[in-house]
Amino acid sequence: MVGTVAFDAIETPFGKTDKIIGGSASYITMAASYFHNCQYLVSVVGDDFPRSMISRFQESGIDTKGLQIKAGEKSFFWSGRYHNDMNSRDTLMTDLNVLASFDPIIPESYRYASYLMLGNVDPSLQLKVLDQMAKRPRLVMMDTMNFWMDIALESLTEVLKRVDVLTINDEEARQLSGDYSLVRASRRILEMGPKYLIIKKGEHGALLFHEDKVFFAPALPLEEVFDPTGAGDSFAGGIMGYIAHSGDLTFSNMKRAIIYGSAMASFTVEKFGLQRLLELSRPEINHRINEFIDLVQFDISLS
Amino acid sequence: MVGTVAFDAIETPFGKTDKIIGGSASYITMAASYFHNCQYLVSVVGDDFPRSMISRFQESGIDTKGLQIKAGEKSFFWSGRYHNDMNSRDTLMTDLNVLASFDPIIPESYRYASYLMLGNVDPSLQLKVLDQMAKRPRLVMMDTMNFWMDIALESLTEVLKRVDVLTINDEEARQLSGDYSLVRASRRILEMGPKYLIIKKGEHGALLFHEDKVFFAPALPLEEVFDPTGAGDSFAGGIMGYIAHSGDLTFSNMKRAIIYGSAMASFTVEKFGLQRLLELSRPEINHRINEFIDLVQFDISLS
Numbered sequence: 001m002v003g004t005v006a007f008d009a010i011e012t013p014f015g016k017t018d019k020i021i022g023g024s025a026s027y028i029t030m031a032a033s034y035f036h037n038c039q040y041l042v043s044v045v046g047d048d049f050p051r052s053m054i055s056r057f058q059e060s061g062i063d064t065k066g067l068q069i070k071a072g073e074k075s076f077f078w079s080g081r082y083h084n085d086m087n088s089r090d091t092l093m094t095d096l097n098v099l100a101s102f103d104p105i106i107p108e109s110y111r112y113a114s115y116l117m118l119g120n121v122d123p124s125l126q127l128k129v130l131d132q133m134a135k136r137p138r139l140v141m142m143d144t145m146n147f148w149m150d151i152a153l154e155s156l157t158e159v160l161k162r163v164d165v166l167t168i169n170d171e172e173a174r175q176l177s178g179d180y181s182l183v184r185a186s187r188r189i190l191e192m193g194p195k196y197l198i199i200k201k202g203e204h205g206a207l208l209f210h211e212d213k214v215f216f217a218p219a220l221p222l223e224e225v226f227d228p229t230g231a232g233d234s235f236a237g238g239i240m241g242y243i244a245h246s247g248d249l250t251f252s253n254m255k256r257a258i259i260y261g262s263a264m265a266s267f268t269v270e271k272f273g274l275q276r277l278l279e280l281s282r283p284e285i286n287h288r289i290n291e292f293i294d295l296v297q298f299d300i301s302l303s
Numbered sequence: 304m305v306g307t308v309a310f311d312a313i314e315t316p317f318g319k320t321d322k323i324i325g326g327s328a329s330y331i332t333m334a335a336s337y338f339h340n341c342q343y344l345v346s347v348v349g350d351d352f353p354r355s356m357i358s359r360f361q362e363s364g365i366d367t368k369g370l371q372i373k374a375g376e377k378s379f380f381w382s383g384r385y386h387n388d389m390n391s392r393d394t395l396m397t398d399l400n401v402l403a404s405f406d407p408i409i410p411e412s413y414r415y416a417s418y419l420m421l422g423n424v425d426p427s428l429q430l431k432v433l434d435q436m437a438k439r440p441r442l443v444m445m446d447t448m449n450f451w452m453d454i455a456l457e458s459l460t461e462v463l464k465r466v467d468v469l470t471i472n473d474e475e476a477r478q479l480s481g482d483y484s485l486v487r488a489s490r491r492i493l494e495m496g497p498k499y500l501i502i503k504k505g506e507h508g509a510l511l512f513h514e515d516k517v518f519f520a521p522a523l524p525l526e527e528v529f530d531p532t533g534a535g536d537s538f539a540g541g542i543m544g545y546i547a548h549s550g551d552l553t554f555s556n557m558k559r560a561i562i563y564g565s566a567m568a569s570f571t572v573e574k575f576g577l578q579r580l581l582e583l584s585r586p587e588i589n590h591r592i593n594e595f596i597d598l599v600q601f602d603i604s605l606s
Contacts, residue, residue, distance in 0.1 A: 085483070180388070182524055183524050183525060184526055201507070204508075205507075205508075205521075214524055215597075215601070216521045216598050216599055217601075218508075218519045218521065218599075221485055221486050221510060222486060223484055223487055252601075252602065255602075256601055256602070259601055286605050289603060289605060290605065293603065294516075295517060295518065295519050296518070296599045298518070298520075298555075298558040299555065299559070300559050300562060302589050302593065
């Protein structure tokens with residue numbers, strides 16, 4: 001897992017936080033840890049980052065040899081405020097700090113990893129990571145965003161050729177393909193390299209495209225979305241964790257993985273930040289998976 | 304079925320129509336006719352309405368004794384223009400014409416109907432219809448919209464107490480309940496009378512709430528939405544037709560009905576107006592139902 005480990009400060013209609021732990025890699029590895037107990041973390045923090053959280057990663061089976069700690073520097077910090085509908089937010093502050101000069105170095109022992117998750121960072125860094133792998137992983141999944149489409153489309157296009165799974169949201173799929181129809185957009189994007197495209201639609205669920213097939217995973221209708229931060233990353237973490245655990249790269253298993261990812265995202269939004277992801281139990285996850293089964297299960301036999 | 308039979312003129316990014324046949328009752332009865340071959344239509348048109356369409360209704364098993372034809376008057380006319388995203392539209396013209404003085408008269412032979420669909424008309428007219436029934440139908444389904452919540456909330460509330468199923472969209476559910484969360488909104492609305500609440504989310508599918516249960520029916524991801532007019536009505540028609548055909552009012556069967564309704568809506572948007580609904584075949588419907596099954600089917604066995 002390569003991505004950010006950071007501080008966030010979040011305001012929602014329900015309250016606000018001080019600096020809490022955030023970053024894509026934090027959500028992704030913690031969500032994945034419920035399925036797979038051997039992960040490698042590549043990221044960078046300042047020496048303001050709490051040792052206790054690093055220990056917490058380790059307790060969850062996350063190797064932190066690849067987590068660079070920059071003495072005298074500060075960790076990446078983001079703060080944002082969500083609007084009442086929880087679907088839009090304003091960024092109040094972005095302090096790149098250590099991230100400005102992040103050079104991902106993959107420790108020797110990581111270079112044979114079978115599953116590689118490229119979090120949402122500069123595509124040129126994602127390329128650097130791919131180039132350091134000693135062998136092509138069985139599966140490479142990549143997250144990105146509109147920002148990189150705006151300013152780094154060329155290197156983004158290079159990364160796309162070398163990944164198996166791309167996760168983006170619906171607006172980003174439209175921007176990347178230049179097509180409003182998600183069905184046509186998915187065809188164009190699959191021609192750019194990935195074998196699987198996952199289009200995230202937030203509270204409206206997610207679509208998985210592969211060859212000429214499509215699968216829809218719903219979001220669980222929740223009484224309250226408390227804090228949407230990290231939902232997309234927890235979704236990706238659940239997917240990667242489930243795939244790494246099962247070792248099965250078929251379309252059927254990818255569908256299962258996306259349901260597990262959706263379940264992890266549904267937990268994350270129930271509390272501020274990482275809080276809910278740090279306290280989950282296996283029975284809770286199974287119970288939630290059953291809720292997803294009930295949510296979409298119907299029985300039609302065509303005569 | 305009580306609702307409008309009308310003329311529409313529609314502009315979409317793909318083209319525009321002259322006056323074509325529209326109206327909620329046209330879509331609902333035609334969609335339902337693929338499942339149930341004995342329907343009663345209560346509506347009003349002017350003598351400008353084509354006899355050929357009335358014959359077409361009759362050929363589809365729709366009794367038109369309750370369709371009032373007002374000599375020397377004009378049919379209800381609506382024209383609208385869809386924006387590029389197909390999710391929003393501007394109304395260009397609304398000529399109520401015969402609808403302004405519509406007084407729904409239920410023919411004697413209709414008054415024992417087992418299934419009653421109250422289309423989106425003035426709630427005071429919906430009440431008049433209910434009052435004319437000789438016995439309480441097994442199932443009453445009602446459609447309405449924000450407009451009636453704004454100007455006729457009191458009579459709308461009266462109708463709600465006397466129906467089994469309410470269909471509205473997500474924004475209308477929020478307005479009617481005063482709650483942004485659809486889960487909480489559904490609880491409040493179910494307390495107002497209906498046993499089932501169906502919340503339509505357009506391209507994002509639909510939610511069915513009943514007691515403490517929830518079911519999600521996806522919309523089929525389409526390459527092109529050609530004309531969204533009548534999608535919600537075709538959805539309702541598919542549901543009512545399927546229920547009347549099966550006679551089964553259980554939650555499991557309501558789930559099936561909503562999948563059939565979603566399939567009918569997915570056809571309607573493929574061409575302008577009623578066109579697609581007039582030319583469907585049973586194998587096409589079965590094929591589409593299979594696409595819905597494939598779209599959401601996954602296989603997780605929890606150990």
